[in-house]
Amino acid sequence: MKEFNKGEVWLVGAGPGDAGLLTLHAVEALKAADVVVHDALVSAEVLDYAAGAELVLLGKRGGQPSPKQPEINARLIAEAKAGKRVVRLKGGDPFMFGRGAEEVLALVAAGVRFRIVPGITAGIGGLAYAGIPVTSRDVNSSVIFLTGHDHTGLSPEGIDWAAVGKAAGMIVLYMAMRHMGEISGKLIAGGLAADTPVSVVMRASLPEMQVLDTTLERAVADIEKSGIGAPAIVSIGRGNLLREQMAWV
Numbered sequence: 489m490k491e492f493n494k495g496e497v498w499l500v501g502a503g504p505g506d507a508g509l510l511t512l513h514a515v516e517a518l519k520a521a522d523v524v525v526h527d528a529l530v531s532a533e534v535l536d537y538a539a540g541a542e543l544v545l546l547g548k549r550g551g552q553p554s555p556k557q558p559e560i561n562a563r564l565i566a567e568a569k570a571g572k573r574v575v576r577l578k579g580g581d582p583f584m585f586g587r588g589a590e591e592v593l594a595l596v597a598a599g600v601r602f603r604i605v606p607g608i609t610a611g612i613g614g615l616a617y618a619g620i621p622v623t624s625r626d627v628n629s630s631v632i633f634l635t636g637h638d639h640t641g642l643s644p645e646g647i648d649w650a651a652v653g654k655a656a657g658m659i660v661l662y663m664a665m666r667h668m669g670e671i672s673g674k675l676i677a678g679g680l681a682a683d684t685p686v687s688v689v690m691r692a693s694l695p696e697m698q699v700l701d702t703t704l705e706r707a708v709a710d711i712e713k714s715g716i717g718a719p720a721i722v723s724i725g726r727g728n729l730l731r732e733q734m735a736w737v
């Protein structure tokens with residue numbers, strides 16, 4: 489295992505929640521860290537591995553007041569320059585809709601040494617906990633990962649939803665709960681069948697995990713009825729049907 493030196497920042501993926509999904513590098517880093525700057529999605533179970541470190545919650549939270557990115561970058565740089573071993577801990581994988589790249593570029597600009605520890609992303613590992621394979625040979629050979637809203641909080645501008653619907657047999661949406669009506673409407677208008685299977689997996693891999701199986705057409709009404717909410721991963725495609733046989737939790 490590489491030594492965690494003072495003054496370094498390790499950007500670490502925490503996985504979707506179940507601490508068993510941490511990598512060995514992540515566990516070593518959490519144990520050695522002086523300070524762990526984590527986002528709101530990191531589970532308590534994972535933070536237990538950082539018992540010896542100062543914990544700082546600094547992360548963006550959809551729809552809630554949250555720290556500005558420059559503030560987070562400045563904190564990471566300041567902690568490193570104070571000679572600490574700093575873990576920047578992010579839910580899932582740091583580079584999957586996690587602003588990991590922005591933080592690394594800020595470290596580079598400030599001359600701070602860093603290491604990247606990838607994590608299991610909710611859109612693959614979280615779905616696996618619901619018995620949904622993101623690819624399977626008989627169903628789909630491509631998959632698209634999309635964010636349901638951009639930095640403005642609106643659904644992403646400039647996405648050609650008709651093209652998205654045609655491009656991949658499986659669409660995996662992050663941060664999409666607020667815009668499901670708009671997204672499903674645009675996918676149907678773009679040519680996807682109204683009865684295309686949709687699964688919504690809330691708090692994947694955690695004891696509170698809930699899964700809703702619905703269709704593009706019924707998604708919004710069923711989400712409302714079920715009370716399922718963020719954080720949730722939405723998968724769209726026939727691969728969801730494998731859940732009937734493969735759900736294992």
Ligand code: SAH
Pocket residue numbers: 503504505529578579580581582583584585586608609610611614661662663664689690691692693694718719720721722
């Ligand atoms: N870097 C993270 C994603 C950050 S964006 C990753 O790789 O997983 C935040 C979004 O991730 C949430 O809105 C939700 O869509 C998804 N997400 C993260 N953890 C989740 C979990 N345990 N269950 C369901 N969705 C999750």
